[in-house]
Amino acid sequence: MCGALRPSDAGRRAVLMGWVHRRRDLGNIIFIDLRDRTGVTQAVFNREVNAAAHEKAELLRNEYVIAAIGTVKLRDADTVNKNIPTGEVELVADEIRILNESKLPPFLPSDTALTNEETRLKYRYIDLRRDVMQFNIEMRHKVSKAVRDYLSSQGFFEIETPFLTRSTPEGARDYLVPSRVQPGTFYALPQSPQLFKQILMISGFDKYFQIVRCFRDEDLRADRQPEFTQIDLEMSFPQSERVWEVVEGFLSAAFQAAGYEIKTPFPRMDYDEAIRLYGIDKPDLRLPPFTDVRDCFTPEDLNELAINANLPLIAIRTPKVGELSRKERDDIKPMFHAKGGARVYEDFKRMANKFPDAAAGIAKKTGAEDGDLIVLVAGSAQAGPQTAMPAHRKVTPAELAIYGSAGLLRLALAQKYAERHKCFQRGDFRFLWVTNFPMFEWDESEKQWMAAHHPFTSPHEEDMKLLEQGVESVNDPQSPLSAVRALAYDVVLNGTELGSGSIRIHRQDIQKKIFHALGMTEEEAKSRFGFFLEALEYGTPPHGGIALGLDRIVMILAGAESLREVIPFPKTARAVDLMCDAPTPVSDRQLRELGIAVKKAT
């Protein structure tokens, strides 16, 4: 292979096959850098040594595929290239075979400047030849293999579940596949193998995993693709802690495969605490948490600032940002997306001039040092009295709005000043379990409570009473449902949600109760999940599991900014595959067979 030759190979005959990475034609001597996925080796064609081979080498162009046959030679000391692993040797070629020519590609794998992504995606096969992409895809392989090996060694079976399955419209939109055999009916591609893996538990395969493609027809983001790969697992008879242990185990193996040691067990944090300290359910622990600085101001100060004293007054500290210019300060405002009347105070200096005591208090309480940026987020007094909210919930909706706004701003600032605070160094992995999520979330547009994780998640044992009380009040924002906690957990890494799981409901009566609490009639539940409810009646073991995004794990390990860098053939923000130009219209004949008529756009 092109990356394999070493000084110990000197004198041996060798055949190297690969792509012409670069050619340096000096006239009577031609150097070819020959590339395959293992690396690059220099082949030399000297007219004096072999005129025929040299003549043929003159025909070579970038990205031709060739076989070079010759003798491995130790390079002279003054011609060694220290920049590449094969730099101490070269192949003195006496024969060359052009296995295939190449048109002039739109860009070269050897280019130093990165071509725009549109062109890269259209010519993905060339883009994937670049060493960064080769590295990422190899990393992806290593990670999946490590996960497979680890889980297999722990007694897990890898079991496949169907891609053509049943639409259960709830949550994300389904990708639909029309049935030809039964016109007018549709399969759905799975958003996750959720119900199948639970049924595998009922079937007695007490440890299941699958590295599996999932599909969601929702809008894309840098970290969201319509088809993505999950490390999906489920086990029977576990406590949450047992699931966490397994996840920590395979993540350690995966990170080790990528060359990193990580520390287990991961720290754990309640959902409510995550919201209060970070304003988000996937905290990035690499930067300081919020500090509530309400008590640093006098009631008169707050009154003068028109700040609601009953809501959080959050100081966001971003370390080592340094003095900000007027313009930089002004740029903070547009980064702030106010929810629930939240307001931002980005000019801490002005605040300090006006309220020196408060400012000193804030500096002390946040532990701010010289050069740290302090931005305050507070609730507006004009927002009026707090909206009626369930008092038993630890974080009220009004508070959540403030925390949430501040949380997004904290991340935006962290991103913007990453080069200054230097907290985002590669190889710094801060894992976290976020636990005790609320079971239900209020959906303002539907005016009802929805399952926060999914409706198969087991409620907290201690909160069963609340569930009983709330079972008829799905449309009441005050419902006791709001306080029901779920046995759900997320694993978070550096502010990215890697995975989400829960202990499931294994009793049919409780499952029915949840559907009921979600406002589903018995008939509805039966028509959607009848097969599953029925399965629950035949000896279902307690079980639980989790699913982690493989793409996201690899993205972080590869230090990539986007999922597209670690997926061989990704889609654009409009869910288009630029290489094969999917999706496309289909022929009338295909449509007729499926009994589908397409409305022409007007």
Next chain:
RNA sequence: GGGGACGUAGUUCAGUUGGUUAGAACGCUGCCCUGUCACGGCAGAGGCCGCGGGUUCGAGUCCCGUCGUCCCCGCCA
């Protein structure tokens, strides 16, 4: 659905206040070159300035629309 950024040679970019023939680097083609390794030198080819409309004596530049790519909000049980 909403907000923002970008679109000039094959590629990465520059292009002043609206003003003559739209530039550079890399890549490409040809010639020269026996130790290069981002080889070097000389010469050359290469442009629907995304597309459509408008303003203007005159548009790469200003305005409107449209298409595409990216980022964010909504959305993602």
